[in-house]
Amino acid sequence: MKGRHWLAERGVDRVLLLLVPGLVFVVGLFAYPVLYGLQLSFQPKEGGGFFENYVRFFADPYLRDTIWITLRLALPAALINVVASVPVAYRLRGRVRGKRFLTTVLVVPITLGTVLTAEGLIGYLGPVGWFNKILLGIGLIDEPLRLVHNYWGVLFSLIITGFPFAFLLTLSYLSGIDPSLEKAAATLGADWWRRFRYVTLPLLAPGLAITFCLTFVLAFSVFPSAYLVGLPQGETRVISIAAYESAFRDSDYPLGSAIAMIMAVVMVVVVGLVLLWRSTLYRGATGGKG
Amino acid sequence: MSDGFASLRMENVRRVFGEQTALRGLDLSISGGEFVALLGPSGCGKSTALNCLAGLLPLSGGQIFLDERRIDLLPPERRDFGMVFQNYALFPHMSVRRNVGFGLVMRRVARGERERRVEQALRLVRLTDHAHKFPAQLSGGQQQRVAIARAIVVEPRVVLMDEPLSNLDAALRLEMRTEIRRLHQELGLTTVYVTHDQEEALALADRLVVLREGEVQQIGTPEEVYASPANRYVAGFMGYRNVIPAAVSAVAGGGVVVRAAGALLRGVAQGGVGGGVDVVVAVRPSDVAVGEGENALRGVVEIVEYHGREQAVQVRLDDGTAFHVRTGTRLAPGDPVALTVPAQRVLVFAS
Known part of the structure; x- marks a missing residue:
């Protein structure tokens, strides 16, 4: 008889109801808008074929190039964030004096928001900011370096806001690795670099792949800092600006939707490639008992 | 046996964790080839002593000598001591063969010689058939044997064992105990073995060191400690x-x-x-x-x-x-x- 035991065996019980709120949100706030946008993108405002918006996007260099511009920002930003987070997290793994203080300091940028970060960047790295004043003062340069309102400003901003995420994720992945593995490696004659290279890094790599994906996705949808510390009509005209302008300045919702879809596809492709690489790594337990 | 030494001496070794004193001046001399068991209840300082020997914990005081050479300032990777951990600490992303060979790779032993020694060590712990497997595919007893093979393949000066049998079930524990004794008899490696199990200590060791609250209660052969415990705590521990x-x-x-x-x-x-x-x-x-x-x-x-x-x-x-x-x-x-x-x-x- 297919009774309650039969259902319980397959995980069907009243606890399943806990999924309802999440499901409502996913369907209402994610699945529906995405599908709505998708079908909208196939109904060009000016008429034309089914794929007219996509054809327009790839025919117009001013639109098409935003993919490259955004990738040129998001990929290095994600990579730098991951690479920079590893040594810091590695040093702070386990029990370290002042760990909470340092972690707090490193995570504060999350709470600042893009606007405050941008203001800070302009004040610090701008033509009359401290950084340039110091370099001018010690005679290292003759005229101020241009570090904001261009590519570099946005990249710095992405690093400042993305690093805390990368750091927290890396730290938690590192904490998941049994510390006795490194001790074992040490007693077997491995110095710190080889302990890291042969034991910690291989076990951490899958986590770094995930960290890279998440910080990349964050950076790829950059919008405010591309305006505030970038050159929104030039070298930091990122893809989200193109989508925004189409949809809200030109009131061309279908084209805006099409650009949003292209944006999603690019992210999925990059994330997919990273996950493909990740699948070639060891991904089992990272505890001592294997 | 690797380069022999006459004695490994801990002199007045102290270790403090914040407010807590884990070791209060441990004096212990171990001769080359000897099997010494550090015995005591949890928190008695036996694991601390082992970690100090391995170089995984800095000392709060005292010195450690290998013959006349002071070694307590050397990092663990330069002491040439093999260690077997309670949770085995096998590298989960490496096969059994690579786990066992790790120490030889770190010592830059040439490939041919490395392979020969790994095979020999695997034969010694009877794991030749499992060499290609990963730790997660092995039973607890097999993982333990990998851990032992990994520690002894480098022919360390001293083998340190930190409660290596405590994660095994009763039957396997007896079997592995015999195995450890057999390896010691065959290879004659100086061994320091930490346990809270008096039976294990009596069965394995040439000499017992009974610890309580960071202090040595008694040092003696199994017979001495078993028959005439030095005080009531040792007696309680020895089955009285x-x-x-x-x-x-x-x-x-x-x-x-x-x-x-x-x-x-x-x-x-x-x-x-x-x-x-x-x-x-x-x-x-x-x-x-x-x-x-x-x-x-x-x-x-x-x-x-x-x-x-x-x-x-x-x-x-x-x-x-x-x-x-x-x-x-x-x-x-x-x-x-x-x-x-x-x-x-x-x-x-x-x-």
């Missing part, structure tokens, strides 16, 4: 399960008469025991006989556990003390019994 308070009523030579549990008992004084002093008597359950005679205690059987040839019996003595007995005599709860202990098996300690 009955430790009951008593008062000295007469002293004559090595013999002493005490009043304990409402009876007069003759026993052997261990260390200085004067008249009128508070003492404890320690008696092993297996040294107690059921029946009338000299040195008798009286009580009522309370709990009986069946252990095959013997029963483990808890007797409630007349004064209310619980007393443990192992006996072949069949008893049932509620039976009144008389118990006798030979005078030389009643140990009297200062309390």
Whole structure:
């Protein structure tokens, strides 16, 4: 008889109801808008074929190039964030004096928001900011370096806001690795670099792949800092600006939707490639008992 | 055996964790080829001592010497000590073969020689057929053997073992115990073995070091520690399960008469025991006989556990003390019994 035991065996019980709120949100706030946008993108405002918006996007260099511009920002930003987070997290793994203080300091940028970060960047790295004043003062340069309102400003901003995420994720992945593995490696004659290279890094790599994906996705949808510390009509005209302008300045919702879809596809492709690489790594337990 | 050494000495080694003192001046000398067990309850400092030896914990004081060379300032990777961890600490992303070969790779041993030694070590722990597997695919006992092979393949000066059997089930524990003893007899590697299990320590070691709260209680051969524990704590640890308070009523030579549990008992004084002093008597359950005679205690059987040839019996003595007995005599709860202990098996300690 297919009774309650039969259902319980397959995980069907009243606890399943806990999924309802999440499901409502996913369907209402994610699945529906995405599908709505998708079908909208196939109904060009000016008429034309089914794929007219996509054809327009790839025919117009001013639109098409935003993919490259955004990738040129998001990929290095994600990579730098991951690479920079590893040594810091590695040093702070386990029990370290002042760990909470340092972690707090490193995570504060999350709470600042893009606007405050941008203001800070302009004040610090701008033509009359401290950084340039110091370099001018010690005679290292003759005229101020241009570090904001261009590519570099946005990249710095992405690093400042993305690093805390990368750091927290890396730290938690590192904490998941049994510390006795490194001790074992040490007693077997491995110095710190080889302990890291042969034991910690291989076990951490899958986590770094995930960290890279998440910080990349964050950076790829950059919008405010591309305006505030970038050159929104030039070298930091990122893809989200193109989508925004189409949809809200030109009131061309279908084209805006099409650009949003292209944006999603690019992210999925990059994330997919990273996950493909990740699948070639060891991904089992990272505890001592294997 | 690798380059022999005469002695490994810990001199006044101290280790403090914040407010807590884990080791209070440990002095210990280990000769080359010896198997020494550090024995004690959890928190006694035995693992701390091992980690200090391995270089995984810095000392708070004292020094460690290998012959005349001071080694306590060397990092673990330069001490050339092999270590077997309680949780094995196998590298989960490496095959058994690569795990075992890791130490040789770190020592830049040439490939041919490395492969030969790995195969030899795997043969020694009987894991040749599992060389290609990953740790997660092995049973606990097999993982343990990999951990041992990995530690000994580099022919370390000293092998350190931190409760290597405590994660195994009872049957496997016995089997691995024999295995460890066999490896020590075959290879003659100096071994320091940490355990809280007195049976394990007695079975394996040439010499026992009993620790309590960071202090050495007794150092001696298994026979010495088993037969004449230095104090009541060592006695309690060595299977003298009955430790009951008593008062000295007469002293004559090595013999002493005490009043304990409402009876007069003759026993052997261990260390200085004067008249009128508070003492404890320690008696092993297996040294107690059921029946009338000299040195008798009286009580009522309370709990009986069946252990095959013997029963483990808890007797409630007349004064209310619980007393443990192992006996072949069949008893049932509620039976009144008389118990006798030979005078030389009643140990009297200062309390």
